[in-house]
Amino acid sequence: MSALDGLEVRRTTTAQQLADGLSERIMAGAFGPGDRLRESAIAAELGVARNTIREAVRILELTGLVRYEVNRGAVVIAPTPEKIEALYTARERLETAAIARTPRPEQLKAITTAFDDLREAARTGHGIVDRDLAFHQQIVALLDSTRLDEFFASLTKELRFYLTVLSKSETPEEVVAEHEAIVEAIRLGDRDRAVAEIRAHVDVSVQRLKAMLA
Amino acid sequence: MSALDGLEVRRTTTAQQLADGLSERIMAGAFGPGDRLRESAIAAELGVARNTIREAVRILELTGLVRYEVNRGAVVIAPTPEKIEALYTARERLETAAIARTPRPEQLKAITTAFDDLREAARTGHGIVDRDLAFHQQIVALLDSTRLDEFFASLTKELRFYLTVLSKSETPEEVVAEHEAIVEAIRLGDRDRAVAEIRAHVDVSVQRLKAMLA
DNA sequence: TACAGTTGAACTGTACTACAGTTCGACCCA
DNA sequence: TGGGTCGAACTGTAGTACAGTTCAACTGTA
Missing domain, CATH: 1.10.10.10 (Winged helix-like DNA-binding domain superfamily/Winged helix DNA-binding domain)
Incomplete structure (x- = not known):
């Protein structure tokens, strides 16, 4: 400073x-x-x-x-099933790799805060998607790699655009529930379950999104 | 076709x-x-x-x-210790995540081939660095993500440039030995050891490189 | 001698004009 | 209906111009 x-x-x-x-x-x-x-x-x-x-x-x-x-x-750029798939595959790999690591205290706090923000957004109904993506950015931050943070941010930007043009709306309850499961697993230090939860969450998300394309 | x-x-x-x-x-x-x-x-x-x-x-x-x-x-662009560090950190995260996955037969074959190429290059003394990097690209390919393949390729390009300008020369015996250990661990299906080998290899590489900057 | 101040050449950022080649929709014709 | 033609709109590239910036060399001064 x-x-x-x-x-x-x-x-x-x-x-x-x-x-x-x-x-x-x-x-x-x-x-x-x-x-x-x-x-x-x-x-x-x-x-x-x-x-x-x-x-x-x-x-x-x-x-x-x-x-x-x-x-x-x-x-x-325009969303296609292949692009969506490729994007989510990259996300899944990064996020599972990230969540398999033991979070430092401040990282755990950042994730918790991001989740609280998401829950608040779900309550008010505004900015859910952005909070959702921000939450996942914090997950990836567990990797302690600025280069990967940046790369993930670029994926996020692209995804954000697709979600906007597809006017994908998320149902607050589901979103909160799914993310809560992830946070809970992290908090408990149950990394296997955390990985499974992330994987399930990403899989569900991509399926929902691909369904919208058809 | x-x-x-x-x-x-x-x-x-x-x-x-x-x-x-x-x-x-x-x-x-x-x-x-x-x-x-x-x-x-x-x-x-x-x-x-x-x-x-x-x-x-x-x-x-x-x-x-x-x-x-x-x-x-x-x-x-110019290499700095921070940039080298960040680059290798990203590499380490991607490669360890990749190598923790069970390779499909054709992936195993691609890795083996890449290693053979590297060994041959070490014998003749030409193109060692390129074969080295190509080998690691095959490792990352285990992630089955085109987006991550591309990202890794861009990291590689940057690294390749740094290695060139620093006229980093690799000693053929060491290079082959280190990679052989990795390939062996993969072949045996010993993923924990494969992860450890990769991690050690990347760590050693970055240390060597950073030493050259000083 | 060391250091602040000045100057000018080289270079970037931006604007403007021009034109050949490509794209693509509209129209036409069989 | 399908193929063919035509032209307007647009891109890719060239070239000129100029204000503003950078930087190294020069100058003056303590």
């Missing part, structure tokens, strides 16, 4: 700001899956040059929300 | 080709860590427009070999 913490000159480029803005819009559903991001239109609307937009979109590509197709430009 | 497998029209952009070319050059050590990629110079030398180079470099950014700094442009 330095006396200058948080003091920082605004150091960002136009393209970066555009990328952030576009990311928000996409996450909010302003562009649907499969939609093309037309450069001239966006450039004109936002009053910037087209090459700046191009740079912004290339930055966006880093987050995985869009991909480039030759001569078609940037296209918003 | 269709009758048209492999038939494909050349569908790539100039920027993509430039990105591939630059990637090769960087991996080959043409640019050292911390070096800036000066746009005008590259553009002039290769006979393309500067904005095309910019696009190429943004694509390069996807692979993690360079990062952008405001008003300084693209900079080749």
